[in-house]
Amino acid sequence: MAPVGDPIEAALTTGPLLPEEVLRSSALTFPQVLEAFEREAAARADQLGADGAFDLMLKGEYYDRLTGYYSGGFGKVEARQPLRPLGAEVFGSYRVSSGDFPTYENYNYTNALGEVKVGAMFSLLRNRDIDSRRFAIEDTRLAAAQAELDVMLVRLNVQHEALRAYWRWVGAGEEIRVFEELLEIAEARQIGLTREFNEGALARVALIENEQNLLRRRTLLEQARRDFETASNSLGFYLRGTDGRMIVPTREMLPDLARFGAIPAPEALAITPTSEVILARPELQTFRIALERANNRIALRENDLKPSLNATAELSRDFGQIGPGGPGFDSTDTVVGLTFSVPLQRRTARGALDRAEAERRETELRQRRIADQITTDVSNILTNLAAARKLADLANAEVRQANQMVQAERTRFRLGAGEFFLVNAREETAANAQIGAIRAGLAGRLAEASYNAATMNLRALGLE
Numbered sequence: 001m002a003p004v005g006d007p008i009e010a011a012l013t014t015g016p017l018l019p020e021e022v023l024r025s026s027a028l029t030f031p032q033v034l035e036a037f038e039r040e041a042a043a044r045a046d047q048l049g050a051d052g053a054f055d056l057m058l059k060g061e062y063y064d065r066l067t068g069y070y071s072g073g074f075g076k077v078e079a080r081q082p083l084r085p086l087g088a089e090v091f092g093s094y095r096v097s098s099g100d101f102p103t104y105e106n107y108n109y110t111n112a113l114g115e116v117k118v119g120a121m122f123s124l125l126r127n128r129d130i131d132s133r134r135f136a137i138e139d140t141r142l143a144a145a146q147a148e149l150d151v152m153l154v155r156l157n158v159q160h161e162a163l164r165a166y167w168r169w170v171g172a173g174e175e176i177r178v179f180e181e182l183l184e185i186a187e188a189r190q191i192g193l194t195r196e197f198n199e200g201a202l203a204r205v206a207l208i209e210n211e212q213n214l215l216r217r218r219t220l221l222e223q224a225r226r227d228f229e230t231a232s233n234s235l236g237f238y239l240r241g242t243d244g245r246m247i248v249p250t251r252e253m254l255p256d257l258a259r260f261g262a263i264p265a266p267e268a269l270a271i272t273p274t275s276e277v278i279l280a281r282p283e284l285q286t287f288r289i290a291l292e293r294a295n296n297r298i299a300l301r302e303n304d305l306k307p308s309l310n311a312t313a314e315l316s317r318d319f320g321q322i323g324p325g326g327p328g329f330d331s332t333d334t335v336v337g338l339t340f341s342v343p344l345q346r347r348t349a350r351g352a353l354d355r356a357e358a359e360r361r362e363t364e365l366r367q368r369r370i371a372d373q374i375t376t377d378v379s380n381i382l383t384n385l386a387a388a389r390k391l392a393d394l395a396n397a398e399v400r401q402a403n404q405m406v407q408a409e410r411t412r413f414r415l416g417a418g419e420f421f422l423v424n425a426r427e428e429t430a431a432n433a434q435i436g437a438i439r440a441g442l443a444g445r446l447a448e449a450s451y452n453a454a455t456m457n458l459r460a461l462g463l464e
Contacts, residue, residue: 016253016254016255016256017166017239017249017253017254017255018255019163019166019167019462020462021239022162022163022165022166022235022238022239023159023162023163023461023462023463024462025162025238025239025240025247026158026159026162026238026239026240026462027155027158027159027462027463028242029240029241029242029244030158030162030238030240031244032154032158033151033154033155033158035154036147036150036151036154036155037151039147039150039151040144040147040148040150040151042147043140043143043144043146043147044144044147046140046143046144047137047140047141047143047144049140050133050136050137050139050140051137053082053133053136053137054081054082054083054084054133054137056079056080056081057079057080057081058077058078058079059077059078059079059080060075060076060077060078061075061076061077061078062074062075062076063075063076063108065099070099070100070101070102071098071099071100072097072098072099072100072101072102072105072108072109073097073098073099074095074096074097074098074108074110075095075096076093076094076095077093077094077095078091078092078093078094079091079092079093082133084134086122086123086124086128087122087123087127087128087131087134088120088121088122088123089120089121090118090119090120091118091119091120092116092117092118092119093116093117093118094114094115094116094117095110095114095115095117096110096113096114096115097109097110097114097323099324100324101324101325106325109323109324109325109326109329110318110323110325110329111318111319111320111321111322111323111325111329111330112319112320112321112322112323113318113319113320113321114318114319114320115316115317115318115319115329116316116317116319117314117315117316117317118314118315118316119312119313119314119315119335120312120313121310121311121312122310122311122312123308123309123310124309124310124311125306125307125308125309126303126304126306126307126308126309127303127308129299129303130296130299130300130303131300131303132300135296135297135299135300138296139293139296139297142289142292142293142296143293145289146286146289146290149282149285149286149289150282150286152282153282153283153286155461155463156282156453156456156461156463157453158238159453159461159462159463160449160450160452160453160461161238162235162238162239163445163449163452163453163461164446164449164450165231165234165235165237165238166235166238167442167445167446167449168231168234168235168442168446169228169231169232169234169235169249169254170254170255170257170442170445171231171438171439171441171442172224172227172228172230172231172232173228173231173251173254174257174438175224175227175228175435175438176221176224176225176228176251178224178431178434178435178438179217179220179221179224179431180221181431182217182220182221182427182428182431183214183217183218183220183221185427186210186213186214186217186424187214189210190207190210190211190214194207209424210424213424228251232248232249232250233248235248235249236248236249257441263385263388263389263392263441263444263445263447263448264385264448265386265389266382266385266386266389269382269385269448269451269452269455274375274378274379277374277378277454277455277456278371278374278375278378280456281374281454281456283370283374284367284370284371284374287363287366287367287370288367290363290367291360291363291364291367294356294359294360294363295360297356297359297360298353298356298357298360300356301349301352301353301356302353304346304348304349304352304353305346305349305350305353307340307341307342308339308340308341308342309338309339309340310338310339310340311336311337311338312335312336312337312338312339313334313335313336313337314333314334314335314336315332315333315334315335316332316333316335317331317332317333318330318331374454377450377454378451378454378455381447381450381451381454382451384443384447384450385444385447385448385451387443388440388441388443388444388447389444391440391443392437392440392441392443392444394440395433395436395437395439395440395441396437398433398436398437399430399433399434399436399437401433402426402429402430402432402433403430405426405429405430406423406426406427406429406430
């Protein structure tokens with residue numbers, strides 16, 4: 001049970017348990033929903049981490065000689081900024097030196113105020129349009145979008161199952177009522193029969209026959225109580241306090257079915273065309289994103305097959321009094337360069353590309369299968385709903401007729417024209433008819449809940 005002071009538990013004690021309260025509880029506290037939100041948070045964190053590949057990088061360097069013939073040393077600070085277009089990278093640095101360097105290190109000389117250098121690198125073939133960093137950014141963005149859709153899918157499924165558990169609990173409670181009434185009739189009759197037997201007005205066989213009915217009806221009641229307890233535990237799995245602990249509902253929380261409206265007709269529910277329902281389903285939106293991720297993966301693998309051709313451009317200038325390096329360092333230098341490389345066999349890249357293409361084809365086939373499955377499920381739900389309404393009408397008509405037969409048979413028995421066996425049989429037939437009506441109504445409620453989940457009726461599922 002939830003702790004004292006829990007607002008959800010307080011709401012339950014003020015009246016019967018309604019589906020809206022169950023849906024509110026499961027939407028806010030059910031662990032599977034909270035897990036899905038955490039997975040989405042993790043995906044967003046991955047997205048932030050991928051963006052870090054284009055963070056500005058600052059690097060410092062210091063070099064000096066403590067002993068020896070030469071005294072040269074320098075300090076350098078450099079900033080590099082990766083850019084997305086053309087896989088480019090721009091950089092700027094400042095370096096200043098002092099002392100004397102050996103000939104093989106004379107490139108370290110600067111003028112008295114140091115050297116400023118700016119430059120850029122561009123990819124002309126491989127990594128021009130995509131590389132692992134840009135792929136990771138886009139892939140984590142799409143993964144985060146998939147995680148968001150997964151949250152919606154989990155919430156839909158949880159609300160659907162919570163509603164189903166609720167209506168099964170209500171149906172089980174109604175069945176107990178039927179069997180209790182049936183047992184009360186037999187117990188009351190047993191008192192009267194015992195009195196008549198003691199007065200010598202009734203044969204013992206009639207008393208024994210009713211005792212058999214008592215045992216049978218007690219067995220049915222115990223089975224109904226077992227089913228109700230099981231249904232209560234199942235509903236308690238979704239009904240939770242604010243601290244997440246389960247609340248197992250009691251029979252006192254059962255609502256009066258008269259407060260609920262009739263089961264809606266299929267044509268009243270099926271306002272949105274099935275094609276639009278399918279397009280809105282999170283599963284298919286997830287598949288569309290999965291195909292986009294697969295296409296990006298293929299583009300990355302195709303990029304790996306290209307030769308590498310990189311261009312660089314640098315501009316440097318020394319400032320201040322000419323240093324020990326001489327006038328050769330007192331100039332503005334512009335440098336350009338190209339580097340080229342290509343793997344000759346590229347089997348690793350081709351294998352990765354073939355795998356990525358096979359995975360995309362697999363995703364396309366799964367998308368088609370799931371779309372067809374959703375179409376079939378929606379059609380079946382509407383069929384089940386229509387059948388449940390008809391069966392409920394037939395079951396209610398059967399209940400009315402069975403009750404009439406019970407009253408007629410009891411009248412005949414009191415007048416001495418009927419048989420005790422027929423009275424019991426009529427009563428149990430009427431009880432079975434009531435159970436049939438309860439289960440037909442339950443089937444209709446379950447079909448309605450399934451349709452609302454399939455069509456993403458967020459209001460009906462307590463998600464708005």
